[in-house]
Amino acid sequence: MAVTIKDLARETGLTAATISAYFNGANVRPYNKEKIERAIDRLGYVRNDYARGLRTHRSMTIGVLIPELSNLFSTTIVSEMEEDLRKKGYGIIVCDCRSDAAREKESVRFLMSKMADGLIVIPVSSDGSAFTELAASGTPVVAIDRITDSKNISHIVINNREASKEAVASMINEGCKSIAIVCGETDVYTAAERFAGYAEAMEEAGLGEKIVAEVGHFSIDGGYRATKKLIGENPDTDGLFVTNYEMTVGAIIALKELGKEVGGDIAIMGFDNVEILKAVYPGIKTVSQPISEIGRTAAETLLAAIEGAPVSDKVLKAKMD
Amino acid sequence: MAVTIKDLARETGLTAATISAYFNGANVRPYNKEKIERAIDRLGYVRNDYARGLRTHRSMTIGVLIPELSNLFSTTIVSEMEEDLRKKGYGIIVCDCRSDAAREKESVRFLMSKMADGLIVIPVSSDGSAFTELAASGTPVVAIDRITDSKNISHIVINNREASKEAVASMINEGCKSIAIVCGETDVYTAAERFAGYAEAMEEAGLGEKIVAEVGHFSIDGGYRATKKLIGENPDTDGLFVTNYEMTVGAIIALKELGKEVGGDIAIMGFDNVEILKAVYPGIKTVSQPISEIGRTAAETLLAAIEGAPVSDKVLKAKMD
DNA sequence: GTGAAAGCGCTAACAT
DNA sequence: ATGTTAGCGCTTTCAC
Numbered sequence: 001m002a003v004t005i006k007d008l009a010r011e012t013g014l015t016a017a018t019i020s021a022y023f024n025g026a027n028v029r030p031y032n033k034e035k036i037e038r039a040i041d042r043l044g045y046v047r048n049d050y051a052r053g054l055r056t057h058r059s060m061t062i063g064v065l066i067p068e069l070s071n072l073f074s075t076t077i078v079s080e081m082e083e084d085l086r087k088k089g090y091g092i093i094v095c096d097c098r099s100d101a102a103r104e105k106e107s108v109r110f111l112m113s114k115m116a117d118g119l120i121v122i123p124v125s126s127d128g129s130a131f132t133e134l135a136a137s138g139t140p141v142v143a144i145d146r147i148t149d150s151k152n153i154s155h156i157v158i159n160n161r162e163a164s165k166e167a168v169a170s171m172i173n174e175g176c177k178s179i180a181i182v183c184g185e186t187d188v189y190t191a192a193e194r195f196a197g198y199a200e201a202m203e204e205a206g207l208g209e210k211i212v213a214e215v216g217h218f219s220i221d222g223g224y225r226a227t228k229k230l231i232g233e234n235p236d237t238d239g240l241f242v243t244n245y246e247m248t249v250g251a252i253i254a255l256k257e258l259g260k261e262v263g264g265d266i267a268i269m270g271f272d273n274v275e276i277l278k279a280v281y282p283g284i285k286t287v288s289q290p291i292s293e294i295g296r297t298a299a300e301t302l303l304a305a306i307e308g309a310p311v312s313d314k315v316l317k318a319k320m321d
Numbered sequence: 322m323a324v325t326i327k328d329l330a331r332e333t334g335l336t337a338a339t340i341s342a343y344f345n346g347a348n349v350r351p352y353n354k355e356k357i358e359r360a361i362d363r364l365g366y367v368r369n370d371y372a373r374g375l376r377t378h379r380s381m382t383i384g385v386l387i388p389e390l391s392n393l394f395s396t397t398i399v400s401e402m403e404e405d406l407r408k409k410g411y412g413i414i415v416c417d418c419r420s421d422a423a424r425e426k427e428s429v430r431f432l433m434s435k436m437a438d439g440l441i442v443i444p445v446s447s448d449g450s451a452f453t454e455l456a457a458s459g460t461p462v463v464a465i466d467r468i469t470d471s472k473n474i475s476h477i478v479i480n481n482r483e484a485s486k487e488a489v490a491s492m493i494n495e496g497c498k499s500i501a502i503v504c505g506e507t508d509v510y511t512a513a514e515r516f517a518g519y520a521e522a523m524e525e526a527g528l529g530e531k532i533v534a535e536v537g538h539f540s541i542d543g544g545y546r547a548t549k550k551l552i553g554e555n556p557d558t559d560g561l562f563v564t565n566y567e568m569t570v571g572a573i574i575a576l577k578e579l580g581k582e583v584g585g586d587i588a589i590m591g592f593d594n595v596e597i598l599k600a601v602y603p604g605i606k607t608v609s610q611p612i613s614e615i616g617r618t619a620a621e622t623l624l625a626a627i628e629g630a631p632v633s634d635k636v637l638k639a640k641m642d
Numbered sequence: 643g644t645g646a647a648a649g650c651g652c653t654a655a656c657a658t
Numbered sequence: 659a660t661g662t663t664a665g666c667g668c669t670t671t672c673a674c
Contacts, residue, residue: 002433002458004667015645020669029643044454046433050375051667054650059371061414061435069400072393079390082417091435093382093412096403112323112367114382114412133365137323220596253600275541279574280601325651336661341653350659372651375666 003045011039023047053115061091062302063111063119065104069096071218072245073272073291074122077144080295081120088303090117097124105130112139118302123148126189140305144298146189154305155313156298158289160190163318164197167269167287168241170320172205176239176267180211182226182251183243184218194243194271211237215247223250231258238266245272248286252277289318324366332360344368374436382412383623384432384440386425390417392539393566394593394612395443398465401616402441409624411438418445426451433460439623444469447510461626465619467510475626476634477619479610481511484639485518488590488608489562491641493526497560497588501532503547503572504564505539515564515592532558536568544571552579559587566593569607573598610639 009016012035022028022036039045053059062085066074082092093114097103104124108131111119118140121131128148135141135152144156171179181198184191195212202210211234213226223242227250231237240255242248248270252262260266263283270277270286278284293316301312330337333356343349343357360366374380383406387395403413414435418424425445429452432440439461442452449469456462456473465477492500502519505512516533523531532555534547544563548571552558561576563569569591573583581587584604591598591607599605614637622633 002667006667016668017646017670018644021644024669027643032643046430048375048436048667049434050371050380050436051650052669054369054371054375054652055667055669057650069403070397075396076391078415079417082390082415083419086416086431091414091416091431094399094403094415095407095412096400098404109367110407110412113370115369115371249596253596256600275570275574279577323651327651337652338654338662339660342660345653348659353659369651372666373653375668376651376653378666 002048003043004048005045007043008036008039008045011043012036057115059115059117060089061093061114061116063107063114063116063121064092064094065107065111065119065121066094066096067099067104067122067124068218069094073145073289076273076291077295077298080292081299084296084299085303090303099124101125101130108134118142118306120144120298120302121153122146126187128153140302142298142302142305144294152311154301154311156294156301156316157189157314158294158316158318160193160318161197161200163287163320164194164241164243165201166197167285167320168198168201169205170285171239171241171267171269172201172207174267177207178209178211178234178237179207179239179241180213180230180234180237181241181243182213182215182223182230182247183241184247185214185216191243198241218244218246220246220250220253223247224254225250227251227254228258231255231260239269240266241269243271245270247271248277252281285320287318287320290316323369324364325369326366328364329357329360329366332364333357378436380436380438381410382414382435382437384428384435384437384442385413385415386428386432386440386442387415387417388420388425388443388445389539390415394466394610397594397612398616398619401613402620405617405620406624411624420445422446422451429455439463439627441465441619441623443467447508449474461623463619463623463626465615473632475622475632477615477622477637478510478635479615479637479639481514481639482518482521484608484641485515485562485564486522487518488606488641489519489522490526491606492560492562492588492590493522493528495588498528499530499532499555499558500528500560500562501534501551501555501558502562502564503534503536503544503551503568504562505568506535506537512564519562539565539567541567541571541574544568545575546571548572548575549579552576552581560590561587562590564592566591568592569598573602606641608639608641611637 005016005019008019085092095107097107101124120142122145123143126148128150131141132150132152141153143153147155183195186192186195213230215222215226242251255262262268262281268284272288326337326340329340416428418428422445441463443466444464447469449471452462453471453473462474464474468476504516507513507516534551536543536547563572576583583589583602589605593609
């Protein structure tokens with residue numbers, strides 16, 4: 001059995017209440033303080049968060065709920081948040097709902113049972129129904145990457161539409177005449193916004209014909225298939241806007257197989273981290289999201305909400321590079 | 322305040338003990354069972370794991386401690402384990418110790434305070450000192466990827482040495498005469514083993530001169546710098562064995578900049594997931610670790626240990642492709 | 643500044 | 659099958 005506060009009490013001749021006071025920053029006689037610290041060392045005491053949490057109704061853990069943990073964007077954010085939250089004494093319980101709304105709901109209950117003090121979420125259900133109940137009951141929720149309809153939760157997103165519009169406009173500027181987009185299904189917020197930006201840029205340039213492939217899974221494979229199909233049906237496409245990292249990788253594989261030279265026959269505008277691709281194909285451009293900043297902002301916003309701050313939405317800016 | 326078992330008791334006219342019995346699978350009169358279930362629905366009851374854990378000394382959470390959460394190998398494993406463990410009712414608390422031994426130790430205490438029922442760890446400290454104390458006290462620990470000196474913890478690793486030896490032998494077989502290795506610092510277990518396999522293959526083939534670059538950070542940048550230096554000093558190197566994924570990416574960027582044609586001027590043997598690279602450079606070969614299997618095995622081993630199984634080490638096999 | 647006592651929400655004997 | 663009682667390890671009044 002683990003060492004408890006009672007053991008410290010026995011060891012020091014003090015009472016549990018005093019030891020607790022010591023831990024919680026109350027004034028303790030220097031002499032006793034030293035005794036307590038010696039006892040902690042000797043006995044190897046570690047405070048039991050479960051007992052503490054039960055008493056205080058604060059678990060000091062944050063639930064993190066992600067559609068796909070195998071995705072670079074998600075894990076980078078998780079990594080950032082883990083660091084920030086740990087600094088404030090919080091641990092994170094990570095759940096992967098595999099882009100499934102039912103699993104998302106189930107995960108919320110799971111995190112409730114863990115008494116999570118708050119949730120940071122990339123929402124799957126666009127109505128946010130999985131969270132509103134929770135948020136209404138007083139546990140703050142911060143959604144990142146995607147907007148939901150819920151007024152009870154805070155949202156941290158980027159300016160998907162503007163950034164995409166600008167990106168496509170720059171492709172047009174570089175001389176592309178026939179630009180296709182590979183994007184996710186437009187019932188996902190980010191996909192819809194990025195598509196809208198693409199469409200706006202095309203229309204403003206008077207390039208009427210939009211070439212679109214919607215991809216169910218935002219994966220390498222999804223991007224690969226979509227690109228194959230797209231180029232098969234529209235062989236004179238000279239520009240490709242691919243709206244996430246994994247799909248960009250897939251698109252490049254497909255183009256390679258089709259014998260198209262990236263940057264020559266066809267220009268690519270990708271999304272996020274493509275360090276290796278850029279090295280291999282210097283011509284490639286991407287829209288980069290401020291991933292670390294998103295994570296940091298989410299952590300900050302949630303902690304503020306836990307301290308009582310009201311719901312607040314934030315839009316961060318992506319940049320082209 | 323959240324709904325408690327007492328609320329259910331009041332609502333149903335039963336007592337807390339009966340409700341608890343219901344949750345724990347004891348026999349409850351069908352009539353009462355139904356009443357309980359109705360009450361749960363109406364009140365939105367979620368069982369409080371903290372109270373339960375405090376009482377049972379089982380938190381139903383597993384601590385996961387990783388040196389770098391931003392690394393593909395790690396996150397793939399975390400993703401696999403999260404799924405497996407969730408199926409068994411366990412949540413995971415993820416900690417990133419940034420390859421720092423002090424943070425590793427601190428994280429262990431943190432996870433102890435969270436009453437983790439067990440730990441799955443990619444160890445940083447090779448003596449395993451951060452864990453032995455914990456393991457000795459009854460909390461099982463499973464180390465993956467790297468061996469430690471501790472006899473109290475289970476280890477899941479791959480056959481790094483044999484797989485590396487085989488890989489380098491195959492390069493020699495393909496006609497490479499001057500093969501260099503880019504590996505991590507050899508005080509890390511995997512780096513040492515992979516180097517040993519390289520050395521054995523070289524010696525058996527009578528290729529005396531070993532060309533070695535040790536890299537502090539197993540990162541894209543680390544691989545990039547090491548390769549630049551290596552090729553600068555040994556321009557007629559015709560084979561490169563790079564011992565993890567990120568460094569392989571870095572190496573390829575470097576070769577590209579040096580004007581070396583991958584698969585032509587120089588053969589590359591990488592490690593793990595290089596789907597995109599293979600598409601771009603069909604000649605590239607890699608040693609792939611059974612990443613999902615590692616995660617699955619780690620989860621299984623830990624759960625078995627929690628149920629009382631003794632310490633057990635396992636060696637899984639990597640394959641070349 | 644420290645102690646005594648009560649209680650967070652749950653489970654585990656034990657009794658009925 | 660259900661109720662009674664006690665207690666997990668901690669914090670929090672309230673005395674002193």
